[in-house]
Amino acid sequence: MGSITGYNAYLYMNNSSVLTNNSTINFSTGLGGYRYFIGSFNNAATGIMNVSQNTYLQGTANSTNNGIINIGSAYFLSLYSSSTLTQAAGIINGTGILRVESNSVFTYNGGTISTVKRIYSSSSTLNMNAGLPSLFYELYTTSL
DSSP, rough: OOOOTTOOOEEETTOOEEEEESSSSOOOOOOOEEEEEEEEEOOTTTEEEEEEEEEESOOOTEEEEEEEEEOOOOOEEEEESSSSSOOOOOOEEHHHEEEEEESEEEOSSEEESOOEEEEESSEEEOOOTOOSSSOOOEEEESOO
């Protein structure tokens, strides 16, 4: 996903389509702006998603991670606007921030959440079914 200075970059999926990632998706810095993935995805066991620019997953109904999601330092990956992400297996990795906002849902059923420095939740739901990650992290929420 490229961008012209100060402009956002968008990847739209048809409402009924699901993008299956068996390779690598890079949400790259480019020349500025935010990155948006609008739709649903399945990050398969062989899939890698690299977040090196602030990225919003928007309208991602029933998206799943079984692969690797790397969130770069000083960046965030945000579930936004009623999005749903299930961490079924695989790894969420990096020193960035995982944000769950605006009526979104994050469900941790398996795999590993490794070195993410903060999980931020605002007006959303965290289902930590596989327990809390065994690492130093900050959980911020506006309500429990």
